[in-house]
Amino acid sequence: MLTTKKYLEVHGIKPSLQRMAVMDYLFKHRTHPTAEEIFNALYPSIPTLSRTTVYNTLKLLVEQGAALGLDIDDKQIHYDGDTS
DSSP states (O other), X not given: OOOHHHHHHHTTOOOOHHHHHHHHHHHHOOSOOBHHHHHHHHTTTOTTOOHHHXXXXXXXXXXXXXXXXXXXXXXXXXXXXXXX
């Protein structure tokens, strides 16, 4: 399996600490989390992380095919790191 850094690079995404943390979270948590859930989980270990960064990262991951955006309910998009 590819490292998170290599996975992002393969999808044309410049790996940053925040991007790798969000992708890692998606790989490890197969519960289709929302952006808010991801932010709340990562913020304690990355206090410089902003909600905007999480939303922008998820948008980029979906656009580049590195993650899926799932329209499970009418209120929020849920995300999945398994694109197979």
